[in-house]
Amino acid sequence: MQISNAQIIEKLLATFGSDIIKCEEPYGFLTITADKSKNIDILKFLWNDSDLKFKFMTDLCGVHYPETSQLCVVYHLHSLVKNIRLRLKFYVNVSDPHILTATSIFESANWQERETFDFYGIIFDGHPDLRRILNVDEMEVFPLRKEYPLEDPNRVDKKDYFFGR
């Protein structure tokens, strides 16, 4: 039996109520935004629910929103039994970038959380080995945050106003 997105939302709302902040479907991909303290509970619920069985984590990554000084942790889950995909989003503040680790549920979260820490400085509490993974250990910044420029910031020949933007 195929489960519709509305049913998944209903199930989540019934269990987590006001912790679910937003449900949307950009390009048909169910996206749930929820309170960051509930991330493990929601992942466990989705794993255990006999109708959903989201037992495969496709992807985990971070996003930086400097306007609201927030960082976002994005999980892409896949239920291989039902063949449905789900995106989970949890926002944390840049000043307090703590969120619980998912390594107890998914082994695959290990390196992906390290990568997210490496590039965004999101601290996954309880992670067994939270070190930098792709960048050098001595690096002091979190390079994928928007405030770190790609090129020399003093360079003027690539400024937008030269292109009428």
Place this chain on the structure above:
Amino acid sequence: MEDSLLPKFEFYEQCINGYITKSRYPMSHVQLINEIEKETTTLNLGPTHPATHGVFQNILEVDGERIVSASPTIGYIHRAFEKLAEHRPFYQITPITDRLNYCSSPINNIGWHMTVEKLLGLETPKRVDYMRIIIMELARISDHLICNSILGVDTGAFTGFLYVMQEREKIYEIYEEICGARLTTNIGRIGGFERDFNEKSIAKIEAFLIRFPTVWKEFEALFNRNRIFMDRTIGVGAISAERALNYGFTGPNLRAAGVDYDVRVMNPYCSYEEFDFEIPIGQHGDTYDRFMVLNEEIWQSLRIIEQALAKMKKEPAGVYHADAPGIYLPKKEEVYNNMEALIYHFKIIMGEIDAPVGEVYHSVEGANGELGFYLISDGGRTPYRLHFRRPCFIYYQAYPEMVTGGLISDAIVTMSSLNVIAGELDA
């Protein structure tokens, strides 16, 4: 007087290896010596070991030949692709994707094009889909061919590698005919291809389809039931289906463990649902099963190419891109003679395509797993955020678990069969 000029040593009495010795080094140094003489040895496998095919470092703790623990270090060729992508217009990101899994770059290129098309809501003609499938399956063959033949080299059989390498050359010649490049192909455009397949390239594909099966049969005859090869690979680097899923395995490595997950079937893209092919699966998830799954996938890819070629010929000729002015670059002669074409040309080159605000996740079945693109667009000329789901970055973390308890030579074979590509691993 004489005595005071000599340096004063303090002597410590210590027991090293059962002998009471006098040492002028303090206890901490002796502990260091004891550490060196401990029962296990620390061995650096890599970063530039010829048997690791790329920049991989593994610090192994070995007891004789047995691996007690392994800890991989990655990131030696990290090139900040995700940061780069945030500063480039969509069409300039294609060359970045080339450098992820460079053994099958057309799949990455086309996967990226399809992601942008999904964001823009662009439909491609059927003929373009079939052309893309031909290219992607050729890329899959060339990738699997390298992986399997290198596995042969690592087990001591060089002949197979040299023999099938010629055929990869043929595939590269087909790429060359279509896009002009060989390894980092930058093939196709958003909306289709830069040019139509010419007669020569179709003739080359057909010649490949005739010649390659005989070559691959011979390759299989060298390996599949070879006693030495089987002894080296059966039961080596095995992983159970459950662990593989938990580790986020995808692609041939997951299928070798017995899970029939293939993006081409689960979430068909590019008209894959019209094709008749089978998904081979293994049982034990060991090196031999991975080898056999890759072998069988090559046969299935050949089947798909044959079907795609037949389907392509039925479609109206000369259609090789979507009719999408403002997204697909107009022809050069039109740019010089036509006002609109000139405007579009300028806008596209400057990256001013009208991208909507939104986020898409698109995944394709890459040669070594599910290659995903998570694209967040804020309506600007560049992605707000682009994340590559790189399959081997995710499954390579299972490597310590897979090699622990085995021999060093098994570790080499396991890495080789996992099809870990350094460029994709380190992004």
